[in-house]
Amino acid sequence: MKSVTKICLLLIGITFTATAYSADDPLEKAIKARQGEMQLRSFNAGPLFGMAKGKIDYDAELAKKLAGNLKLLLDLDNGRAWAKGSDNENYAGKTTALPKIWTTYPEIADYGKKYAMAVNELAAVAGDGQDALKSKIGDLGKSCKGCHDEFREKK
Ligand code: HEC
Secondary structure (H helix, E strand, O other): OHHHHHHHHHHHHHHHHHHHHHHHOHHHHHHHHHHHHHHHHHHHHHHHHHHHHOOOOOOHHHHHHHHHHHHHHHOOOOHHHHOOOOOOOOOOOOOOEOOHHHHOOOHHHHHHHHHHHHHHHHHHHOOOOHHHHHHHHHHHHHHHHHHHHHHEOOO
16 A cells, blocks of 8 residues: 555656646747747638638628738747747657758748748738738638648648
8 A cells, every 4th residue: 555655646746747847848838839829820810711712701801900910920029939949759749840840940931931921912902802812812821831731740
């Protein structure tokens, strides 16, 4: 019985240590911040894709606002969230970011530039009607997917 208690306490100790470690781990914080930014992109881009496809009604004001939000996010200097070592080999199950991001750097920056260009072009016309939105949404989708295909673990 005694040894069982000891093992239990030991296991609890290990769990606590692991939790404390992850809460303070700067690389894990970086992963969360990076994924948080991606979630914001997705949250804002989602209805734009929906409107372009006619899955939801086109709403000029909303389209303008959401594309504007994507543009605002471009101004966020979130470089710290892309800290070296925060890849899916070191953090399996916590991130889908491939080590290639860092081993081929600055290749990913080109994908970032294409994305920024697509966002800027979309934001300029998103409020001008569904056709205008449609004319630029494809490039946005391609820029998201292009980077994911190259630098993100496939599920
Ligand atoms: C320059 C590269 C790049 C571009 C452009 C890009 N992404 Fe990502 N995205 C990534 C990487 C890398 C990850 C993996 C992040 C991780 O798991 O740490 C990711 C992850 C995500 C995730 C999952 C986040 C999570 O919680 O695990 C979503 C959602 C996402 N991206 C949406 C988008 C959308 C929508 C766009 C375009 C509007 C976009 N991304 C543009 C590189 C990019």
